[in-house]
Amino acid sequence: xxxxxxWPWRSLADAAAAVKAGAVSPVELTRVCLERIERVDHALHxxxxxxxxxxxxxxxxxxxxxxxxxxxxxxxxxxxxxKDNYDTLGVATRNGSRVFADRMPTEDATVWARLQEAGAVLxxxxxxxxxxxxxxxxPVRNPWDVRRNPGLSSGGSGAAVAAGLCFMAMGSDTGxxxxxxxGLSGVVGLKATYGRVSRAGVMPHTWSLxxxxxxxxxxxxxxxxxxxxxxxxxxxxASASVPVGDYLADLKKGVRGMRxxxxxxxxxxxxxxRVATVVRQALHDLEAAGAKLTEVSIPHMPTALGAILVTExxxxxxxxxxxxxxxxxxxxxxPEVRALMDAGKLIFATDFLKAQRLRRALTDQVRAAFDxxxxxxxxxxxxxxxxxxxxxxxxxxxPEHVLHACWRFTYPWNLTGLPALSVPCGFAxxxxxGLQLVGRPFDEATILRAGHAYQEATRWHERRPPDPVARAG
Amino acid sequence: MRLPSLAPVADLxxxxxxxxxxxxxxxxxxSIMEDIEALRALDLADDLEPILSFRVEPWV
Numbered sequence: 001x002x003x004x005x006x007w008p009w010r011s012l013a014d015a016a017a018a019v020k021a022g023a024v025s026p027v028e029l030t031r032v033c034l035e036r037i038e039r040v041d042h043a044l045h046x047x048x049x050x051x052x053x054x055x056x057x058x059x060x061x062x063x064x065x066x067x068x069x070x071x072x073x074x075x076x077x078x079x080x081x082x083k084d085n086y087d088t089l090g091v092a093t094r095n096g097s098r099v100f101a102d103r104m105p106t107e108d109a110t111v112w113a114r115l116q117e118a119g120a121v122l123x124x125x126x127x128x129x130x131x132x133x134x135x136x137x138x139p140v141r142n143p144w145d146v147r148r149n150p151g152l153s154s155g156g157s158g159a160a161v162a163a164g165l166c167f168m169a170m171g172s173d174t175g176x177x178x179x180x181x182x183g184l185s186g187v188v189g190l191k192a193t194y195g196r197v198s199r200a201g202v203m204p205h206t207w208s209l210x211x212x213x214x215x216x217x218x219x220x221x222x223x224x225x226x227x228x229x230x231x232x233x234x235x236x237x238a239s240a241s242v243p244v245g246d247y248l249a250d251l252k253k254g255v256r257g258m259r260x261x262x263x264x265x266x267x268x269x270x271x272x273x274r275v276a277t278v279v280r281q282a283l284h285d286l287e288a289a290g291a292k293l294t295e296v297s298i299p300h301m302p303t304a305l306g307a308i309l310v311t312e313x314x315x316x317x318x319x320x321x322x323x324x325x326x327x328x329x330x331x332x333x334x335p336e337v338r339a340l341m342d343a344g345k346l347i348f349a350t351d352f353l354k355a356q357r358l359r360r361a362l363t364d365q366v367r368a369a370f371d372x373x374x375x376x377x378x379x380x381x382x383x384x385x386x387x388x389x390x391x392x393x394x395x396x397x398x399p400e401h402v403l404h405a406c407w408r409f410t411y412p413w414n415l416t417g418l419p420a421l422s423v424p425c426g427f428a429x430x431x432x433x434g435l436q437l438v439g440r441p442f443d444e445a446t447i448l449r450a451g452h453a454y455q456e457a458t459r460w461h462e463r464r465p466p467d468p469v470a471r472a473g
Numbered sequence: 474m475r476l477p478s479l480a481p482v483a484d485l486x487x488x489x490x491x492x493x494x495x496x497x498x499x500x501x502x503x504s505i506m507e508d509i510e511a512l513r514a515l516d517l518a519d520d521l522e523p524i525l526s527f528r529v530e531p532w533v
Contacts, residue, residue, distance in 0.1 A: 194527035208526040238526060306512030309505050325488045339497030345486045346502060354512055356523030363524065363531050401504075417527030441532050 007032045008164030009464060012078060012221035015167055019066065019077045026066070026077025029167075030059035030121055033079040037123065037165050043468040044141045046150075046160035048084050050124035051091065055079065058121045074224055076119030081160045081169035083153075084125040085132060086112050086212075087201035095203045096128040096153070098332040099323055109201025110233045111170060111212050118228045126169050127156030132177060132205045133316065134337035139388050142185060143465035144431055148385035151181035152406065157215045158185035162465055168216045168225055172202055174209045175308055176410025179422035182215055183380035183434025184406075186424045186463070188451065189215045190222040193442045194417030195240030197226070198233035206315035207238070209308070209414040217461055219423060219451035223247035226444060242442045250445055255453040256290030258446070260437075261373035266301035267409055270396050271382035274428035279379040282425035282435045282454065286377070289457045291450070296369040296376065300362045301412060307355035307362070308411045310347045317344025363416050374446050378409055380422040380434030409436060419444045423451040424460045432460075 007015065007029055018024045034052050041047055062077035082088060085095045087105035094100045108116070116122075127140045132153040142150040143163040150159040154171030158181025161169050171178040173191040182189025191211045202212050214225040227247045233239040262283065268276060287293050320341050323329040330338065369376065383393055383405055392399045413420040418438050425435035435454065437447040455461050482498075483490040490498070 240529070242529075303511055303515060306505075306508035306510075309508055310512065313505075321487075330488070335497065339494065339501055342486060342490060342494055343498045343501040343505075346482065346498065351509060351512060353523050354515070354517075356525055357517050357521050358512065358515060360521055360524045360531075361517055367532055441527075441529050 004028060004032050008036050011218040012075075012167040012216055013218065013224055016074055016076065016078055016224070020071060022066065026059040026062035026121060027056065029077060030055050030079045030123070033123055033166055040163060040468050041165060043146055044143060044159050044163055045127055045138050046140055046156045046163060046165055047081065047124045048094070048096070048127040048156065049092065051122070055121055055123050062119060062121060072117065072119030074118055074228065075115060077121060078119065078167050079121045079123045080115065081123055081126045081157060081166045082112060083157050083169070083171050084128045085172055085203040086170060087203075088112055088122065088125070091122070091125065093125070093203070096130045096132065099329050101332075105201070107201060110198040110235055111202070111229045114229050123166050126154070126160050129153040129155070130334055130337050131316070131320065132172065132174065133340060134334050141388070141468065142385045143468050144186060145385065146468050147387055148431070149184065149388050149402070150385065151184035153177040154215065155181045158182055158187055158189070161185070161187045161215045161217060163468060164464070168214050168221055171213060171215050172205070173211045173213060173414065174205045174312065175414050176407040178211070178213045178215060179380050179410045179420060179434065179436060180406050182422040183436075184385040184432060186432030186460070186465070187215050187217055188219050188222050188424070188461070189213065189422045190226060190444070190448075191413065191420050192226060192230060192444050193240070193419045195238050196230050196242070196419070196442060196444065198229070198236040198239050200233055200235030204319050206312045208315070209311065211414070219421070219448055219455050220248070220251060222421070223251050223448045223452070226448075240442070245445050247445055247448055250449055251452045253449055254290060255286060255450050258291045258375065258450060259373040260286060260291045260293050260450070261296035261369055261376045262293055263301065263369065263376060263378060264295050264297050265299060267378040269302070270398065270400070270408075271379060272384065272395055272428070275379055275382060275384060275433050278426040278428050278433040279435055283377060285457055286450065286454060289453050294373060296373060298362070298365045298369050300358065300365050304358060304362055304412055304415055305408070307358040308415055310351045310355045313340065313344035314347040314352050317341045359415050362412065366416050366418070370440055375450055376438040378436045378438070380409060380436040381406055382408055384428050384431035384433065413438055417441065419447055421447045421451050423454055425454070425458070426460055427463075
């Protein structure tokens with residue numbers, strides 16, 4: 001059996017197999033994670049709340065069940081984290097906001113209900129930015145460099161997984177908030193096709209763009225979790241009635257003969273040279289593993305930012321409107337988020353509908369780009385993790401707001417609803433870089449297969465960040 | 474800031490917006506206007522209907 005302190009760095013699949021075989025107990029796994037959270041999370045702030053007593057209680061029950069020869073499922077006794085916008089019965093769910101500081105759900109989010117059925121143990125809720133939009137307090141730190149940002153609203157989930165505080169954490173993604181922290185924190189992030197994973201019980205941000213999905217250290221772990229949480233849910237009006245495949249069955253078939261398109265426009269403009277170099281090498285690695293790369297064109301891609309901006313601003317304001325009208329609640333939004341929501345009131349219906357027409361045009365062009373290819377590959381981000389104190393970065397000699405820069409390569413796949421996976425593909429100046437793989441609708445299996453093949457061919461995912469406590473001084 | 478000229482904007486929100494609120498809103502709108510103008514400038518085909526959410530049909 002591996003030494004206890006090694007467990008937080010093992011994959012979820014390894015840990016689950018070890019629990020099933022009796023090589024490690026759920027209590028031991030949970031204790032190791034809790035001890036690690038206790039030791040290092042004061043330097044990271046990845047968790048906004050941890051319920052150690054409840055986690056150990058659930059782990060003891062899981063252990064008794066194992067001893068009695070009963071397995072709940074593939075996550076039996078595995079400690080996980082949930083972003084603070086997933087409803088959890090009896091555990092506060094605050095959406096990262098003082099507006100919901102006392103919110104106690106009376107029902108579990110469907111995803112959490114399914115993870116529980118599979119045996120998962122909840123360690124706590126991971127830190128998120130206010131209403132998945134503003135800043136987080138205190139700011140989550142990137143485990144690779146605690147002076148830097150781990151990436152937008154699921155940053156706590158990314159940091160928790162990267163720092164070995166849990167085996168998997170759930171995030172949500174409206175414009176990239178699963179893939180951006182995955183890219184910046186050196187972990188795997190999966191946004192499945194819109195409608196593939198239920199959002200019931202996940203606090204809404206933008207109805208037509210929101211996705212729920214896992215962050216993990218291995219693609220295999222993301223595939224395992226997707227198999228558990230995917231599938232139709234009558235509680236979510238956008239949930240798709242599309243059969244769920246066995247995402248582990250073809251995972252190891254490799255990429256020999258797989259046709260991967262690399263978009264010509266947008267994704268190689270205004271990108272840090274060091275990031276482009278790492279991602280180009282990753283593409284060569286996929287080619288060396290047998291994939292066939294080809295250039296594709298999506299002309300509308302560079303013009304789509306306005307479409308997601310007006311869609312998001314109008315939608316967020318529409319959901320929060322009733323709280324904004326209540327003076328005592330309105331005062332609890334931070335001025336920055338409140339101003340964004342007020343500005344959402346001024347999005348014209350004509351612009352909103354033009355945005356949805358552009359979505360259609362973009363979708364048509366992306367569909368055409370998929371003619372003759374099985375997946376697309378792009379960088380996940382145009383930059384590496386930025387200093388927490390910075391609001392602007394220089395990319396290609398041009399100043400750009402970090403929030404503007406960081407989602408440029410991810411939001412198109414929210415507008416089009418396609419499945420997208422970020423896989424760690426190397427480092428630039430000791431900071432992680434992500435490769436983004438995009439699939440056809442409901443074909444998560446192909447991008448998971450490509451991502452797994454890449455991880456089998458490289459070892460980036462085995463690198464561990466420095467001790468955050470020592471780094472924080 | 475001349476509030477009277479912005480009063481209809483404040484009214485549009487449906488709840489009181491102070492002068493400071495309006496200044497913040499103006500700043501945000503200014504920061505995104507370039508992208509909204511680009512969206513407005515796009516010449517899309519007349520028969521292109523909006524999709525209000527993801528639909529699998531175009532892919533079938």
